[in-house]
Amino acid sequence: MTARTLFDKLWTSHLVRELDGDTALIAIDRVFLHERTGSVALKSLSESNRTIVDPARVFCTMDHIVDTRPGRGDDTVLPGGKAFITETRAATEAARIRLFDVRDPLQGIVHVISPELGIVLPGATVVCPDSHTCTQGALGAFAWGIGSTEAEHALATGTLRVKKPKTMRVRFEGELPPTVTAKDLSIALIARFGSVGGNGYAVEFAGAAVEALDIEGRLTLCNMATEFSAVTGFIAPDHKTLEYLKSRPYAPRGADWARAADAWLALRSDPGAVFDREIVIDVSNLGPMVTWGTSPQHAVPVSGCVPAESESGASPESYQRALAYMGLSSGIPMYDLEVGAAFIGSCTNSRVSDLRRAAEVLRGRRVAPGVRAICVPGSMSVKRAAEAEGLDQIFKDAGFEWRESGCSMCFFAGGESFGAKQRVISSTNRNFESRQGPETRTHIASPETVAASAVLGRIAGVDQLPAQARAS
Amino acid sequence: MTEPVRQLFAVAAPLIRANVDTDAIIPSREMKTVSKTGLADGLFAGWRYTTIGGRDPEPSFVLNQAPYAQTQILLGGENFGCGSSREHAVWALHEFGIRSVIAPSFAPIFFGNCIRNGIVPVRLTAEAVQRIASWVVTDPQVHRVRVDVDALCVEAGEGMRWAFELDPESREMLLEGLDAIDLTLKSKTDIDAFLERDRIERPWIYRLPEHE
Ligand code: SF4
Numbered sequence: 001m002t003a004r005t006l007f008d009k010l011w012t013s014h015l016v017r018e019l020d021g022d023t024a025l026i027a028i029d030r031v032f033l034h035e036r037t038g039s040v041a042l043k044s045l046s047e048s049n050r051t052i053v054d055p056a057r058v059f060c061t062m063d064h065i066v067d068t069r070p071g072r073g074d075d076t077v078l079p080g081g082k083a084f085i086t087e088t089r090a091a092t093e094a095a096r097i098r099l100f101d102v103r104d105p106l107q108g109i110v111h112v113i114s115p116e117l118g119i120v121l122p123g124a125t126v127v128c129p130d131s132h133t134c135t136q137g138a139l140g141a142f143a144w145g146i147g148s149t150e151a152e153h154a155l156a157t158g159t160l161r162v163k164k165p166k167t168m169r170v171r172f173e174g175e176l177p178p179t180v181t182a183k184d185l186s187i188a189l190i191a192r193f194g195s196v197g198g199n200g201y202a203v204e205f206a207g208a209a210v211e212a213l214d215i216e217g218r219l220t221l222c223n224m225a226t227e228f229s230a231v232t233g234f235i236a237p238d239h240k241t242l243e244y245l246k247s248r249p250y251a252p253r254g255a256d257w258a259r260a261a262d263a264w265l266a267l268r269s270d271p272g273a274v275f276d277r278e279i280v281i282d283v284s285n286l287g288p289m290v291t292w293g294t295s296p297q298h299a300v301p302v303s304g305c306v307p308a309e310s311e312s313g314a315s316p317e318s319y320q321r322a323l324a325y326m327g328l329s330s331g332i333p334m335y336d337l338e339v340g341a342a343f344i345g346s347c348t349n350s351r352v353s354d355l356r357r358a359a360e361v362l363r364g365r366r367v368a369p370g371v372r373a374i375c376v377p378g379s380m381s382v383k384r385a386a387e388a389e390g391l392d393q394i395f396k397d398a399g400f401e402w403r404e405s406g407c408s409m410c411f412f413a414g415g416e417s418f419g420a421k422q423r424v425i426s427s428t429n430r431n432f433e434s435r436q437g438p439e440t441r442t443h444i445a446s447p448e449t450v451a452a453s454a455v456l457g458r459i460a461g462v463d464q465l466p467a468q469a470r471a472s
Numbered sequence: 473m474t475e476p477v478r479q480l481f482a483v484a485a486p487l488i489r490a491n492v493d494t495d496a497i498i499p500s501r502e503m504k505t506v507s508k509t510g511l512a513d514g515l516f517a518g519w520r521y522t523t524i525g526g527r528d529p530e531p532s533f534v535l536n537q538a539p540y541a542q543t544q545i546l547l548g549g550e551n552f553g554c555g556s557s558r559e560h561a562v563w564a565l566h567e568f569g570i571r572s573v574i575a576p577s578f579a580p581i582f583f584g585n586c587i588r589n590g591i592v593p594v595r596l597t598a599e600a601v602q603r604i605a606s607w608v609v610t611d612p613q614v615h616r617v618r619v620d621v622d623a624l625c626v627e628a629g630e631g632m633r634w635a636f637e638l639d640p641e642s643r644e645m646l647l648e649g650l651d652a653i654d655l656t657l658k659s660k661t662d663i664d665a666f667l668e669r670d671r672i673e674r675p676w677i678y679r680l681p682e683h684e
Contacts, residue, residue, distance in 0.1 A: 017662045020640040039506045131557040147559035147585035252676035260676045318490040414501025438524045
C-alpha cells in the first residue's frame, strides 16, 4: 500500500462520493455555531423550510458579541447586539441544538470550549462559520472555517462539497528555547513564509518541537493556520491527546473510548508519505516574536526593530500603509514602543496554561501607570480553574481587569475599543487595521510578552523585567 | 438560488491593497441584524465615509468617485477577503452591485462564499491585475472589463486577455446559480450508505452523551 498522509486518511474516511474535478462530498461530524454568524444560518435554514439532519451533533455558543464585563446579562455594549443573543437563543431552542448560553457554566469561545468539552475529537470533521475553526485541528481533527451558506448546507445535509486541498507539512525541529512559545512558532512561520504561504493547503504541523508542546500550545499553533491562509492546520493525535480528552463531557466513554483511542493513535502520516510541500524550521534559534505592522506576517523578534522596506517582505505600498497606520518608521527598536493597553484573551491564548504563564510574569508586579490591562478567560471553565489557583488575584493585584469569558476585545464588535491610535500589546491573532477598534494599533505576541510589556509600559520580552525580590 | 452569472462587461474599480480583510469590507459594527440584507451601505464603511459610523462620503475613496458609480468588478490585491469568515462581506459586495473580484490571491473562505453568492472570484497575476487597473483608470466608463465564466477568461481591451482557473464545480455553480443543498440532496442514497457504514466503523461519533 502506498504511504498516505494524515490528511489523506482524514479525507478518505469522510468521503461520501467524488464530485466533479477535485471536489468531493465530505461527511461532517460536528457543526458548531455562534451568535454572530451561526444565527444567520439558522434563520435562513428555517426560512427555506429545511431542518437539521442530526441536531445532537450541532452545538452553539454565545461568544462574539456577548458582554464580558462582570455581572453581564443579555445586554451588549454593541448597540443592537441583544437581538443576536435573543434570536440565537430562540433559533437554537426551536432547532433543539445544545446552546452554551450567556449564563451557562460551560459557556466560552467556541474554539476553547469545543476541545475542553470533548466535542471535537481526533479523526472527526468539524466546521463552524468562523475562520479560527482550524484551532481544533490540534487534536487531530479536520476542522475548518466556512461561510454561513455552507453552514446551512452542513446542517441540512450532514455533508459539505469540498475542494480537496493540497498537503503541506511544516516541521518544527530542534529544542524550543524556554522563552519561546507556540504563539512565537506560529508568528515566526508566517513572518518567514508570508500570510498567503499556506493558501490552498491543509497543513500538518509536526516535528520534535510540536510533539513537545502540550495540547493547549498545539491549539495556539493551529489557531494561526488561518492567518497563514491555510485551509486548516492539524497535528497527529498522540498519548497527550488521549490524556487530554479522556473523561471530557462529550468524549466517548467505556467500550467506545477504548475503540476510539486505538483508532486515533493510527491517525498519523505514514513514513515516506509525500506532501505537496514541506517546510522545516529549526526552532532552537528562535526568540519571542511581536508584530510591527497590520498583517501577522509583519513580525520581528521582540528584540528587533521595525524592518526597512527591503527587509519587510511587504510590497512598497503595503509597507508604507502599514507604517503610517501604526505610526512607525523604519529602524525603530520594538523595545522603544510605548503601549497604552494590554489584552490577554482570545481563542489563541486564553486557556489556563496561557493565564498561568502570564500570571507568573505578573506575580508581585504592577502594570505601568497609564496602561489599561484586561484579561478575558476563554471559557467559564477556564475562569473557574484560574480562580481556583488564585490567578485572578494575581491579575487583579497587577492592575488587570478580570472578566467573564468571550471574544471580548479580540475584535471590535462596535462597542468597546481601546481607542483611536492607541497602541495595544495583545495575545490575539489579528493585527489588521481597526481589528480592535477604529484606528487602534495592535501588536500581537504571546501572553508572557503581553504581561511583560504591560509591566514596563513598552514592548518588552520577559527577560527585560528587572529581577525582583519575591516573598515566597 | 442565486442569480446565474455567465458574462460580465462592466466598469471595474481598482482597490489594489494587500490583505483587504472582511472587516474592512464590512465592519462588524455595520452588521446590525441577523440578516443577509441591508449591508450595502456599510460596504467598506471605514474607508468610504469620513467618520466612523457616519455617512459623509470620503472623496478620495475609489467607489465614491463618479466614474466608478456603476462598478461591478473590483480589482484587488494579494490575499483579498482574509480575516473573519463572515459571509456578510460577500453579501454586502453583492448588494452594492459587485459581481466579480479580480485579485492575485483570495482567502479560502471568502473565495467559497463568493461562489455561493454569484460573485466571480478571478485569480490573475499581480502584474495582470495592475495592467488592467492602469488601463481602466485612463477612462473608466469606456474601458470596461469583460469577465467570461463560460470561457474562463478576462478581457480588458485590445491584446489584453487572460485565462483564469476555476474548478468545474465552482464554475457550474456560478453559471447555473445552483443551490448546493438541492444538488447535494440528490446524493441522498450515497449519504445514507455512508452513515450506515460509518455508524459501525466509528460509533463514538454518533453516540453522544445525552444532552441535559
Ligand atoms: S476570540 Fe477573536 S479570533 Fe477567536 S473566535 Fe473570537 S473573535 Fe474570532
